[in-house]
Amino acid sequence: MTAVTADAYEAVFDAAVAADERIEPRDWMPDAYRATLVRQMAQHAHSEIIGMQPEANWITRAPSLRRKAILMAKVQDEAGHGLYLYSAAETLGTSREELLDKLHAGRQRYSSIFNYPTLTWADVGAIGWLVDGAAITNQVPLCRCSYGPYARAMVRICKEESFHQRQGYELLLALSRGTSAQHEMAQDAVDRWWWPSLMMFGPPDDESSHSAQSMAWKIKRHSNDELRQRFVDICVPQAEALGLTLPDSDLRWNEERGHHDFGAIDWAEFQEVLKGNGPCNEQRISQRRQAHEEGAWVRDAAAAYATKHQAQHVKPGEATA
Amino acid sequence: MTTTVNAAALALGDDALVLSHRLGEWAGYAPVLEEEVALANIALDLLGQARVLLSLVGDEDELAYLREERAFRNLQLVEQPNGDFAHTIARQLYFSVYQRLLYGRLAAGESEFAGLAAKAVKEVAYHQDHAEQWTERLGDGTAESHERMQRACDALWRFTGEMFQPVEGLDIDSQALQSSWLESVTAVLERATLTVPDGPRSGGWAAGAGRQGLHTESFGRMLAEMQHLHRSHPGASW
Numbered sequence: 001m002t003a004v005t006a007d008a009y010e011a012v013f014d015a016a017v018a019a020d021e022r023i024e025p026r027d028w029m030p031d032a033y034r035a036t037l038v039r040q041m042a043q044h045a046h047s048e049i050i051g052m053q054p055e056a057n058w059i060t061r062a063p064s065l066r067r068k069a070i071l072m073a074k075v076q077d078e079a080g081h082g083l084y085l086y087s088a089a090e091t092l093g094t095s096r097e098e099l100l101d102k103l104h105a106g107r108q109r110y111s112s113i114f115n116y117p118t119l120t121w122a123d124v125g126a127i128g129w130l131v132d133g134a135a136i137t138n139q140v141p142l143c144r145c146s147y148g149p150y151a152r153a154m155v156r157i158c159k160e161e162s163f164h165q166r167q168g169y170e171l172l173l174a175l176s177r178g179t180s181a182q183h184e185m186a187q188d189a190v191d192r193w194w195w196p197s198l199m200m201f202g203p204p205d206d207e208s209s210h211s212a213q214s215m216a217w218k219i220k221r222h223s224n225d226e227l228r229q230r231f232v233d234i235c236v237p238q239a240e241a242l243g244l245t246l247p248d249s250d251l252r253w254n255e256e257r258g259h260h261d262f263g264a265i266d267w268a269e270f271q272e273v274l275k276g277n278g279p280c281n282e283q284r285i286s287q288r289r290q291a292h293e294e295g296a297w298v299r300d301a302a303a304a305y306a307t308k309h310q311a312q313h314v315k316p317g318e319a320t321a
Numbered sequence: 322m323t324t325t326v327n328a329a330a331l332a333l334g335d336d337a338l339v340l341s342h343r344l345g346e347w348a349g350y351a352p353v354l355e356e357e358v359a360l361a362n363i364a365l366d367l368l369g370q371a372r373v374l375l376s377l378v379g380d381e382d383e384l385a386y387l388r389e390e391r392a393f394r395n396l397q398l399v400e401q402p403n404g405d406f407a408h409t410i411a412r413q414l415y416f417s418v419y420q421r422l423l424y425g426r427l428a429a430g431e432s433e434f435a436g437l438a439a440k441a442v443k444e445v446a447y448h449q450d451h452a453e454q455w456t457e458r459l460g461d462g463t464a465e466s467h468e469r470m471q472r473a474c475d476a477l478w479r480f481t482g483e484m485f486q487p488v489e490g491l492d493i494d495s496q497a498l499q500s501s502w503l504e505s506v507t508a509v510l511e512r513a514t515l516t517v518p519d520g521p522r523s524g525g526w527a528a529g530a531g532r533q534g535l536h537t538e539s540f541g542r543m544l545a546e547m548q549h550l551h552r553s554h555p556g557a558s559w
Contacts, residue, residue, distance in 0.1 A: 049354065049357075052348060052349045052357070053349045056348035056349040059345040059346075059348055060342060060345055060346055060547060061546060061547065061549060061550050062550075063386075063551045063557075063559045064382050064551070064558075064559040065338075065368065065371070065372050065375075065381050065382060065385055066372075066559075067559050068345070069365060069369065072345055072361055072364055072365050072368065073361075073365055075348050075349075075357075076357070076358055076361035076362060076365065079354050079357035079358045079361070080358055082354055083355070083358070086354075096354075121550055121559075174558065174559060175559075178557055178558060178559075179554065179556075179557050181554060181557075182554065182557055287349065287350070290350075291349065291351065291352070292352075294405075295351065295352020295353060295406065296352075297463070297465050297466055297469070298352035298356075298406045298459070298466070299352060299353055300462070300466070301458055301459050301462025301463050301465075301466030302353075302458050303462075304462045304463045304466075305457065305458040305459075305461055305462045308461065309461075
């Protein structure tokens with residue numbers, strides 16, 4: 001084989017990206033592309049597992065058995081999404097353990113939205129409608145991301161997320177059309193979750209440090225502001241159908257732009273949450289660390305058992321169905 | 322539906338409802354992500370069983386959310402707090418072996434429960450497999466996990482006799498059920514290098530108590546949490 005220079009590898013990579021071909025784990029890729037993907041996929045995986053907490057907070061209090069079953073299934077799906085995404089990230093040469101360690105040490109992030117508390121049952125609906133809705137708006141374009149394993153994980157995840165989103169919407173609809181106390185509960189939840197959901201699309205385009213490179217690599221397909229606008233345009237008629245208002249007095253249709261104009265986002269709040277000063281940052285990460293630390297003896301036991309029984313081809317359990 | 326069938330459906334439905342609730346408390350706290358999935362999966366299966374059984378008796382939500390502690394007919398075993406992972410696994414082992422044997426017999430019979438049991442027994446086989454594998458991993462894992470698993474098996478042992486009290490409306494040979502259960506559990510514990518607990522399995526108070534609506538203290542708090550929102554909005558639909 002002839003020696004090939006790094007430039008030649010890079011040219012092959014650039015051509016593949018330009019031709020909308022998928023980059024696969026064994027393909028050469030720039031170090032920075034690998035690092036960006038690990039960062040983004042880890043953050044995405046972490047968001048799935050931290051995101052279990054605000055919703056799990058209501059499993060034991062769900063007001064009907066049907067809603068309880070739906071919520072349990074949703075939280076279970078989120079753990080599953082976390083598993084897919086850690087597996088996809090592992091194709092880049094990292095490991096789940098390493099990524100979890102970084103999460104626990106505060107060296108990798110998760111979505112800022114999960115640092116807000118779930119204070120009423122209606123919050124479960126608002127998370128489904130708005131938070132999952134924003135996630136889907138962000139994630140559908142990722143199904144065409146240049147990195148194959150990530151794109152394929154997103155195809156599977158988006159199907160389940162869409163289902164969760166419809167269930168959240170339906171939960172809010174039931175509350176909105178229910179008693180006046182239920183209607184108020186729904187409106188209060190939307191009032192509290194609307195702005196944090198808009199922040200999920202990240203900083204404005206002129207302040208987004210990773211955007212230009214990610215778009216050039218076709219990891220991202222649309223800018224933060226484009227996706228945020230798309231989300232607002234989708235939500236306005238949905239809110240009307242729900243019989244609920246969105247907490248923004250500047251929100252109105254702009255005929256000229258063909259989009260809704262909306263008010264200014266409180267970026268100072270966003271920065272505070274990112275810095276760790278949101279309402280639940282401390283609690284979320286503490287619970288995650290606690291679960292991990294208290295589970296250490298269980299993982300150690302499983303490893304010790306596996307080592308002892310490695311030599312045996314038939315596991316003891318299998319003989320005794 | 323006859324009163325005796327109602328009594329049996331309530332007993333089995335409450336077992337599934339209450340254990341499902343306890344497993345739901347694990348969400349976000351499991352030792353490894355795969356167990357988040359597995360415990361939620363088992364909880365969901367049990368909740369599904371509870372909904373079918375309670376619906377045989379009346380409105381599932383009225384029964385789950387508006388009965389007081391003294392009207393619940395579940396075993397004391399399933400209301401026991403989760404404790405550590407070993408404690409949860411021991412509870413799963415004892416209950417899933419019982420439930421599989423019971424549902425296997427009901428599926429083979431001709432009672433009102435045959436259809437339901439035929440479906441549920443497939444789920445329960447998975448629950449039993451999960452509990453057995455973890456009992457073995459923990460029992461035959463490290464010194465610490467061995468000790469924790471033994472302690473958990475010992476602590477819950479006294480609640481196991483109640484499973485073999487006759488249940489009104491269930492035509493089951495309780496003695497035969499009990500000996501099959503002991504045989505299965507003994508085999509698993511031995512494979513797991515654990516000692517079969519030697520304490521009483523049917524102490525005076527515990528024997529049959531849950532089935533008569535006599536529960537342990539933590540159960541009332543569990544219900545308070547479970548029922549609070551529903552009770553705060555009388556007549557609302559969700």
